[in-house]
Amino acid sequence: MAKPKVFVIYYSTYGHVHTLSQSLVKGALKPGTVDVELYQIAETLSEDTLEKMHAAPKANVPEITADKLADADGILLGFPTRFGTAPAQVKALFDATGKLWASKALQGKSVGMFFSTGSQHGGQESTAYTFLPHLAHHGMIYVPLGYPSAHMFDNDTIVGGSAWGSGVIAGPDGSLQPTYKELEIAEIQGEKFAQVVTKLAAGSEQKDNAEKQQSAAKASENVAAADSQNPAASAPAQLAKPAADSAPQADASAAAAGTSAAAKEKGGTMRKLVAKFKKAFK
Ligand SMILES: Cc1cc2nc3c(=O)[nH]c(=O)nc-3n(C[C@H](O)[C@H](O)[C@H](O)COP(=O)(O)O)c2cc1C
Incomplete structure (x- = not known):
């Protein structure tokens, strides 16, 4: 079986989220159970605007496309906050996923998130939860970080990240620059996320196999049932029921197939049977 795929996908204007993304990649590779691919989200601002913002040059990382999202089993999505919510660049990517939504292509895929804010209380958590509707509408599974690292309880220094996902205070x-504590938390998030994706992939493979076995068993039961209900095939000629008696059986199968003609015919046959019984017990 091929390993499940984790895509680490980020948008970054000044490079902080890009740096963090590398720790997520490192962590996700740790268990050795998933393949990891790193992508960045395309820029939507003009060169002119980016220059005025003193944006960093883009890293040499391939750009993700909406269609490509469907190839991932799990997605770690990172972005800097914009007024406590996701940047337009991330929104633009998800606004292009209508086709994937219609085909349910992202349904059941796991998503973890990571962030960067300018200030300590600038909205890492609000950036996470205001993005949740995108995941909910796609039926994606949000995998929060929780508190797996002691650094998350450190109140002596400024440490980005929360239960919602790792983070940098820029x-x-x-x-x-991202501190070693922030990078360690990000690495742990990558590792934990890879474990979740691995478990879900193993579970769905087991389910697929069980379903295949069940449908094979059902198919052979159906063949056996069809044989036993077909007197011509299974009963000796002298024991075969007269055509009139076997009509209800034929009717029942046709009615089960949902044809209204068969249903009508079934009603007629039932009336005939009731009349027969009445006559017999007179
Ligand atoms: C338009 C705009 C809005 C921003 N809004 C916030 C904000 O609400 N809270 C905050 O702490 N930082 C805010 N920032 C700062 C960015 O989050 C910061 O530049 C970013 O985290 C750096 O990450 P990056 O290097 O990956 O781009 C804002 C920046 C811009 C350009």
């Missing part, structure tokens, strides 16, 4: 002017 500083109001973007001058802070």
Whole structure:
């Protein structure tokens, strides 16, 4: 069986989320049970605007397309906050997923999120939960981080990240770089997420196999049942029922197939049978 695929997908203007994404990749590779691919989300701002914002040059990482999302078993999605919510670039990617929504292509895929904010209380958590409707509408499974690292209880230094996902505090002017604590939390998130994706993939493979076995068993039961109900095939000629008696059986199968003609005919046959019984017990 091929390994499940985890896509680490990020958008980053100044590079903080890109740096964090590398720790998520490292962590996701740790258990050795998933393949990991790194992508970035396409820019929607003009060169001119980016220059005025002093944006960092884009890293040499392939861009994700909406269609490509369907190839992942799990997605770790990272982005910097914009007024406590996701940036337009991420929204643009998801606004292009109408076809995937219609075909339920993302249904059941796991998603974890990671973030960056300028300030300590700038909205890492609100950025996570305001993105949840996208996941809900696609039927995707949100995998929160919880508190798997002692760094998350450290109140002596500024540490990004929360139960919603790992994170970086970039500083109001973007001058802070991800700390080793933030990177460690991100690595743990990658690892935990890979474990969840692996378990879900194993579970769905088991379910597929069980379903295949069940439908094979059902098919052979049906063949056996059809044989036993077909007197011409299974009963000796002298024991075969007269055509009139076997009519209800034929009717029942046709009615089960949902034809209204068969249903009408079944009603007629029942009336005939009732009349027969009445006559016999007179
Ligand atoms: C339009 C805009 C809105 C922003 N809104 C917030 C905000 O609500 N809270 C906050 O802490 N930082 C805010 N920031 C700062 C960014 O989150 C910060 O630049 C980012 O986390 C850096 O990540 P990056 O290097 O990956 O781009 C905003 C930045 C921009 C450009």
